[in-house]
Amino acid sequence: MSLSSLLIQMISGLxxxxxxxxxxxxxxxxxxxxxxxxxxxxxxxxxxxxLSYTLxxxxxxxxxxxxxxxxxxxxxxxxxxxxxxxxxxxxxYHVPELFQLLATFALVLVISDATLYLWGPxxxxxxxxxxxxxSISLLGHRIPQYDLVLxxxxxxxxxxxxxxxxxxRWGTLIRAATQDREMVGALGINQHWLFTGVFxxxxxxxxxxxxxxxPRVPANLLLDIEAIGTAFVIVVIGxxxxxxxxxxxxxxxxxxxxxxxxxxxxxxxxxVIPLNQMTLVIEFLVMAIxxxxxxxxxxxxxxxxxxxxxxxxxxxxxASKGVxxxxxxxxxxxxxxxxxxxxxxxxITLSVDMxxxxxxxxxxxxxxxxxxxxxxxxxxxxxxxxxxxxxLVLMLGLPMELAMILxxxxxxxxxxxxxxxxxxxxxxxxxxxxxxxxxxxxxxxYQWNGxxxxxxxxxxxxxxxxxxxxxxxxxxxxxSVIISVLLLRFGLFAPFGFALRxxxxxxLRAEAIGINVKRIxxxxxxxxxxxxxxxxxxxxxxxxxxSPEVISVSRSVDGLVMVLLGxxxxxxxxxxxxxxxxxxxxxxxxxxxxxxxxLGLAVLTLVILFPTGIVGSAQAIGERIKxxxxxxxRGGQLNGxxxxxxxxxxxx
Amino acid sequence: MSLLTVExxxxxxGGVRAVDDVSFELPKGHMMAxxxxxxxxxxxxxxxxxxxLVPSSGSIRMEGEELIGKRPRDIWRLGVGRTFQIAAVFNSxxxxxxxxxxxxxxxxxxxxxxxxxHRYDREPALELLRLVGIExxxxxxxSTLAYGDxxxxxLAIAMxxxxxxxLMDEPCAGMAPHERNGLMALTRRLVDEQGISVLFTEHxxxxxxxFADSMLVLARGKLIAAGDGNxxxxxxxxxxxxxxxxxxxxxxAREPNTGAPVSTEH
Numbered sequence: 001m002s003l004s005s006l007l008i009q010m011i012s013g014l015x016x017x018x019x020x021x022x023x024x025x026x027x028x029x030x031x032x033x034x035x036x037x038x039x040x041x042x043x044x045x046x047x048x049x050x051l052s053y054t055l056x057x058x059x060x061x062x063x064x065x066x067x068x069x070x071x072x073x074x075x076x077x078x079x080x081x082x083x084x085x086x087x088x089x090x091x092x093y094h095v096p097e098l099f100q101l102l103a104t105f106a107l108v109l110v111i112s113d114a115t116l117y118l119w120g121p122x123x124x125x126x127x128x129x130x131x132x133x134x135s136i137s138l139l140g141h142r143i144p145q146y147d148l149v150l151x152x153x154x155x156x157x158x159x160x161x162x163x164x165x166x167x168x169r170w171g172t173l174i175r176a177a178t179q180d181r182e183m184v185g186a187l188g189i190n191q192h193w194l195f196t197g198v199f200x201x202x203x204x205x206x207x208x209x210x211x212x213x214x215p216r217v218p219a220n221l222l223l224d225i226e227a228i229g230t231a232f233v234i235v236v237i238g239x240x241x242x243x244x245x246x247x248x249x250x251x252x253x254x255x256x257x258x259x260x261x262x263x264x265x266x267x268x269x270x271x272v273i274p275l276n277q278m279t280l281v282i283e284f285l286v287m288a289i290x291x292x293x294x295x296x297x298x299x300x301x302x303x304x305x306x307x308x309x310x311x312x313x314x315x316x317x318x319a320s321k322g323v324x325x326x327x328x329x330x331x332x333x334x335x336x337x338x339x340x341x342x343x344x345x346x347x348i349t350l351s352v353d354m355x356x357x358x359x360x361x362x363x364x365x366x367x368x369x370x371x372x373x374x375x376x377x378x379x380x381x382x383x384x385x386x387x388x389x390x391x392l393v394l395m396l397g398l399p400m401e402l403a404m405i406l407x408x409x410x411x412x413x414x415x416x417x418x419x420x421x422x423x424x425x426x427x428x429x430x431x432x433x434x435x436x437x438x439x440x441x442x443x444x445x446y447q448w449n450g451x452x453x454x455x456x457x458x459x460x461x462x463x464x465x466x467x468x469x470x471x472x473x474x475x476x477x478x479x480s481v482i483i484s485v486l487l488l489r490f491g492l493f494a495p496f497g498f499a500l501r502x503x504x505x506x507x508l509r510a511e512a513i514g515i516n517v518k519r520i521x522x523x524x525x526x527x528x529x530x531x532x533x534x535x536x537x538x539x540x541x542x543x544x545x546x547s548p549e550v551i552s553v554s555r556s557v558d559g560l561v562m563v564l565l566g567x568x569x570x571x572x573x574x575x576x577x578x579x580x581x582x583x584x585x586x587x588x589x590x591x592x593x594x595x596x597x598x599l600g601l602a603v604l605t606l607v608i609l610f611p612t613g614i615v616g617s618a619q620a621i622g623e624r625i626k627x628x629x630x631x632x633x634r635g636g637q638l639n640g641x642x643x644x645x646x647x648x649x650x651x652x
Numbered sequence: 653m654s655l656l657t658v659e660x661x662x663x664x665x666g667g668v669r670a671v672d673d674v675s676f677e678l679p680k681g682h683m684m685a686x687x688x689x690x691x692x693x694x695x696x697x698x699x700x701x702x703x704x705l706v707p708s709s710g711s712i713r714m715e716g717e718e719l720i721g722k723r724p725r726d727i728w729r730l731g732v733g734r735t736f737q738i739a740a741v742f743n744s745x746x747x748x749x750x751x752x753x754x755x756x757x758x759x760x761x762x763x764x765x766x767x768x769x770h771r772y773d774r775e776p777a778l779e780l781l782r783l784v785g786i787e788x789x790x791x792x793x794x795s796t797l798a799y800g801d802x803x804x805x806x807l808a809i810a811m812x813x814x815x816x817x818x819l820m821d822e823p824c825a826g827m828a829p830h831e832r833n834g835l836m837a838l839t840r841r842l843v844d845e846q847g848i849s850v851l852f853t854e855h856x857x858x859x860x861x862x863f864a865d866s867m868l869v870l871a872r873g874k875l876i877a878a879g880d881g882n883x884x885x886x887x888x889x890x891x892x893x894x895x896x897x898x899x900x901x902x903x904x905a906r907e908p909n910t911g912a913p914v915s916t917e918h
Contacts, residue, residue, distance in 0.1 A: 491766075493770070496765045506740045509806075516725060
């Protein structure tokens with residue numbers, strides 16, 4: 001490859017950088033002020049593209065019409081964003097950050113299905129910009145004129161934002177809120193409108209980024225997740241809340257990608273590395289490296305500690321006799337499932353799916369609840385287990401029984417490596433790093449056609465003959481899941497589980513009594529990975545084929561939904577959550593095309609109405625009834641003080 | 653013989669010398685208070701002793717062993733217990749479980765994965781709770797205790813590994829007056845009966861003059877006075893530092909039940 005073509009790649013990388021900056025800067029602004037990590041930001045970008053398709057197709061015959069239509073698309077996105085902020089986000093500023101992430105992910109699902117409803121599933125490419133459809137010639141290469149305009153827009157927006165933030169009163173308020181929003185509230189600023197305004201501005205920028213892509217990128221329904229992935233990478237690299245950081249990170253990522261495309265394939269000691277196919281891996285790799293070296297991003301700084309009192313988690317108590325009998329009863333019912341298979345042929349398959357989901361959720365809960373490590377990439381270990389077992393059977397011809405044992409170990413090994421880095425971070429950054437690791441695993445498997453089968457996946461992973469019948473495999477799954485869940489439970493009531501909770505409750509105190517918090521968390525992360533791998537291995541053998549979908553972001557999020565649906569502070573929560581989620585998923589999905597929207601709305605309802613999950617809410621109601629009855633017995637002389645309500649602070 | 657020897661301890665933040673050439677010795681079985689107005693460098697000193705901050709220069713030796721460069725958890729293993737200004741306990745556990753954590757950590761049994769915690773012998777933990785006088789709350793969730801009792805839990809945790817040195821950062825901050833004397837009398841008893849040494853910072857002078865054997869006074873990072881109560885009370889530099897609040901050092905300020913606590917700050 002010649003130097004000049006590399007140079008051209010890097011120049012066109014500049015227009016890519018502009019686009020990345022527009023997508024990510026709004027996310028950074030919104031996070032800085034509201035402390036919400038907005039998963040739906042990519043959806044606003046996608047809406048921008050779709051809207052510009054519609055509007056530009058109608059009004060974009062002239063240059064002025066094109067630009068006005070583009071601007072109008074961005075403004076429409078801003079209005080939609082403001083409406084969503086006022087109706088949904090305002091209600092969740094005080095809930096724990098995990099629920100906020102979940103709520104914004106629910107928005108992704110709803111917006112995605114709304115888009116499907118309005119524009120249909122086909123890809124839509126908008127018309128080109130009038131007057132800018134040509135190209136200029138540079139060093140014997142052609143660069144589209146439109147790209148040159150894009151190149152200029154990024155820096156222009158940066159300068160505009162800089163002036164707005166530094167010269168206007170509103171900008172000063174935004175900067176103040178980014179540093180200390182409680183103090184801004186204490187000074188009598190109406191935070192509601194500040195938050196709405198910032199959210200609308202962020203959505204406007206994302207919408208603009210999308211609308212400007214109208215002539216270059218066909219609008220399709222996968223853009224939201226694709227864009228949010230990249231935007232997260234950039235915001236995290238640049239530092240959450242830093243606008244200049246977002247710009248620097250956009251340039252960095254765009255140029256690294258351009259370099260990969262420019263170099264093409266790299267041969268290193270006879271190993272051919274197709275750099276141009278590995279851009280996704282490299283993006284997340286850069287982010288992982290930055291997070292390890294500079295945990296708050298290139299230009300970010302550590303968040304000031306929140307003044308809200310830390311929420312104290314309830315105690316875990318060993319199962320009472322009643323609960324044990326109930327558990328035994330459920331196990332008994334589960335053992336009888338195959339006897340009903342004649343009348344309900346789908347029942348065994350559904351039960352296997354449910355059991356696997358239960359184990360997946362329970363393993364995630366192990367680090368998320370008692371460990372306080374909010375992993376957003378637990379699918380990585382599910383996928384490593386599935387692919388580990390699959391490849392061992394298909395490539396090495398190992399018997400299924402051996403692969404059942406080695407598959408989870410592959411996952412545990414992955415968790416051992418990724419966990420070492422992850423436990424060094426906390427909060428949002430930990431969530432992003434675990435997500436990055438999952439995406440790295442996903443992209444390696446997705447792009448390594450020769451070994452993993454790429455996007456087609458692997459087929460023909462069947463259990464041994466003696467386990468081949470649905471009933472036999474069902475019992476294998478049942479036994480594995482019950483044993484695994486009990487082991488996890490044992491661990492939580494043993495000194496190890498207490499040490500894990502000690503690190504979550506007060507890392508300061510834990511270190512002051514000699515507990516190596518990071519190491520305990522690391523072990524827990526690996527254990528969670530191991531059991532996530534067991535779930536993945538079972539999954540691979542139950543389906544007979546696997547695809548990169550097993551490691552997708554949405555599987556990680558499914559796990560989170562299951563845990564939060566059931567309630568994070570209870571041990572039976574993830575089990576109930578996973579069962580109900582799978583049941584809903586399998587039944588609703590069959591009934592409607594718009595199952596994502598249904599799921600999204602269900603999650604939103606859950607987050608807003610029952611932030612302690614199903615089991616958590618049930619327990620609270622139980623407590624209330626109990627104290628009510630107790631009061632009656634005592635003749636109502638005492639007030640019901642039993643139900644300590646978790647109260648979050650008002651956002652103001 | 654002295655337990656702790658601190659020599660020319662320094663800590664700078666940027667251009668600010670938060671702790672400036674501080675040296676002192678803490679004898680065994682001695683209760684020493686670290687005094688000084690806000691910003692004098694008390695907490696910085698404390699955090700260096702405990703391993704949370706690395707000094708710019710100087711040395712901290714406990715019976716000859718250098719503590720600088722060691723992490724908090726390693727210093728704890730050498731026999732240094734610590735309580736915090738804002739009590740730090742494990743809120744999702746019961747009182748006795750909190751103490752059990754410290755005991756298990758000392759016995760290196762925290763990695764055990766199969767036997768549930770409640771099947772282990774709780775007697776040693778209950779013994780510690782008896783020592784600090786809150787055995788009756790053993791099975792209550794730590795989050796439901798009154799603040800004074802939480803401080804006692806912290807003390808029990810800090811005592812779990814039979815420490816040689818106890819570091820207490822403002823042990824009475826946020827406590828009601830009657831709770832203060834209880835806690836400090838208890839600490840005094842531990843010093844007298846078990847021969848451990850205590851170094852504590854405190855703002856309420858009644859507590860300091862009633863319970864400490866000797867005092868160190870810091871101002872702007874420098875050690876300006878050291879000695880027993882009488883010496884400190886009449887030290888001209890100390891009076892200068894606590895400018896205008898001479899009342900603090902009058903004899904009658906020692907009376908614990910004078911109603912409003914005498915304090916140098918609000």
